Amino acid sequence: MPKVARRLVVLGALAAALALVAANVTSAATSLSLKASKTQLKFNKKTLRASHGKVTIVMTNPSSTKHAIAIEGHGIDKDGKTVGKNKTSRVSVTLKKGTYTFYCPVDGHKAAGMKGKIIVS
Numbered sequence: 001m002p003k004v005a006r007r008l009v010v011l012g013a014l015a016a017a018l019a020l021v022a023a024n025v026t027s028a029a030t031s032l033s034l035k036a037s038k039t040q041l042k043f044n045k046k047t048l049r050a051s052h053g054k055v056t057i058v059m060t061n062p063s064s065t066k067h068a069i070a071i072e073g074h075g076i077d078k079d080g081k082t083v084g085k086n087k088t089s090r091v092s093v094t095l096k097k098g099t100y101t102f103y104c105p106v107d108g109h110k111a112a113g114m115k116g117k118i119i120v121s
């Protein structure tokens with residue numbers, strides 16, 4: 001193969017590899033927003049939906065009660081930081097297809113109703 005042709009083959013392979021990387025990056029990350037209630041032990045949503053891959057839940061807390069966001073299910077159990085008024089708590093996990101639970105890990109809050117489900121497809 002002439003040198004120029006070989007270079008073109010190498011460039012083509014590189015471009016294909018980069019395109020694959022770019023596709024993975026764009027399809028992988030889902031960011032979901034959630035808000036705690038200002039006055040009750042509740043979130044503003046009961047159900048969240050995401051595509052499988054990396055999922056981040058960002059929870060804002062407008063209440064003077066401290067809250068956090070956590071995800072559990074299928075062997076995963078990860079808690080975000082517990083935060084006070086007007087701060088955000090976030091948690092990032094890699095999820096497969098299935099149904100998971102999001103909740104507030106502060107004592108008693110999940111049992112009081114600070115929970116919902118994430119449907120991952």
Ligand SMILES: [Cu+2]
Binds near residue numbers: 067068104105109114
């Ligand atoms: Cu809470």
